[in-house]
Amino acid sequence: MNTYNESELKQFCEKVLENMGMCKDYSEVVADSLIKANLEGTDSHGISRLPIYAKRFMDKRIKVNPDVKITKKAPSVLQVDGDNGLGHIVSWKAIKEGIDTAKETGTAAIGIRNSNHFGTASYFCQMACEENLACVGFTNSPPGIAPWGGKEAFFGTNPIAFGFPTGNDQPVIIDLSTSIAARGKIILAAKQGTEIPDDWAIDENGYPTKDPAAALNGSVLPLGGAKGAALALAVEILTGVLSGAAFGPHVKNLYDDNETENANVGHFFLLLDIEKFMDLSLFFSAIQNLLKEMKEVPKKPDAREIRYPGERRKRESDGRLLTGIKLSGNVEQDLKELGDKFNIPFPETISLDNSSKSLSI
Known part of the structure; x- marks a missing residue:
């Protein structure tokens, strides 16, 4: 490399x-x-x-300069039509508008349709944290996870993300797929010609595989078994059904050269203005104490330290x-x-x- x-x-x-x-x-x-x-x-x-x-x-298949339309349906509710733009752009515009709304009303619920892949959900959580807002973010994606007990991909890998400011440059950032591994990691492994762990995915016949190409033709396994599949369904409802986007197998795949329809990916964000709930300095003091006490928990023999989500990102x-x-x-x-x-x-x-x-x- x-x-x-x-x-x-x-x-x-x-x-x-x-x-x-x-x-x-x-x-x-x-x-x-x-x-x-x-x-x-x-x-x-x-x-x-x-x-x-x-x-x-x-x-x-994706517009270079989308005309993103944001409609305020209620004081704290934003409905966004991404005009088939790249998800990074659509979500960036939506979060910017949502930050203003949350600072005015205390919360902003943002449903986004007609979008595309938006990169990492953590990026938008970090945008909110820079404004001292908490953020919860979701997106759906092309089919990657089978329903629990199934062998054919139906749900997307449907990430869930949280962001909480801490009063310093290391916010708590939680960004995880509802699958054992993000499908993007399997795509990258296929591109690099490397194997994947045998507990990440099943092939089209329902058997565990180390071959990323076979995994992409089969299904990624849900995080935590049936619990992960249930979370994937919840994300599908928020981002696909409630946001008015495509859901499940109707979300089109960016990597499919034979596809002609728009992906119609859906996203959903919830922003919270911490100052509307409590004094910001008290929040920072409390969350820093929480993290300090968490990190002081006695460690397992093979653990060097206890880190909170976001620390690794910052160090890396x-x-x-x-x-x-x-x-x-x-x-x-x-x-x-x-x-x-x-x-x-x-x-x-x-x-x-x-x-x-x-x-x-």
């Missing part, structure tokens, strides 16, 4: 998107979301996704800002070929010996 400067990768993303006609505000959001995922160690949702997004822009990001972002050969080749289409040179690799000097911190 070669290593790259994060800021140069972000600039590459922006240039590609702008060469496809995307406005600067939108290109900056998409690039920021992708590279932030890489920095935080969620490479399956990082820059490796840029080629498929670009392909769908070029074949007109700090580290990769210094050492750079590693890309596999397949991802690197896809990105170089994409750049060649627009005469945009791909960044040069960096040396680890010089990375601390050449990278932005």
Whole structure:
């Protein structure tokens, strides 16, 4: 694997998107979301996704500059039509409007339809935390999980995310798939030609598999068995049914070249203005005490420390800002070929010996 400067990768993303006609505000959001995922160690949702997004822009399956329509249905209820835009853009606009609504009324419930893949849910939780709001986020996705007892994918992997500000630069960020592993990790494994653990998925006949291609033709297993499948159903109801988007097998797959219909992915967010519930300083004091006491629980013999969700992301990001972002050969080749289409040179690799000097911190 070669290593790259994060800021140069972000600039590459922006240039590609702008060469496809995307406005600067939108290109900056998409690039920021992708590279932030890489920095935080969620490479399956990082820059490796840029080629498929670009392909769908070029074949007109996703709008480059969507006309996102946000309607206030009640003081705290926002209904969003994403105009078949990329989910990063649609959700960014929705969260910005939702932040203003939550600061006015105390809460904002946001139902989004006619969208597409939006990257990491944590990105939008972090947006809310920067404004001292708590956030709960959901999205559906193309079929990836079979109903409990079934062997054919029906539900999406349907992530659930939470964000809570802590009064410092390490908010509590919980972002998890309702499957054992995010489908994006299996897609990345297939691209890299590596095996997956045999407890992640089943093949089309219902048997465990280590082959990511067989897993993609079969079903990812739900997190926690029947409980994970139940959570996937709950997310499907919020994001698909309540938001007015597609649900279950009707959500179209971004990676299916034979598909002609819009994906119609649905998202749902709930924003809470903490100051409407309690004094912000009291909240920060209480949550910091909670986390401190949690981390002081006696550790198992094989545990070095107890971390809260969000700490690993921050440490990983700090580290990769210094050492750079590693890309596999397949991802690197896809990105170089994409750049060649627009005469945009791909960044040069960096040396680890010089990375601390050449990278932005």
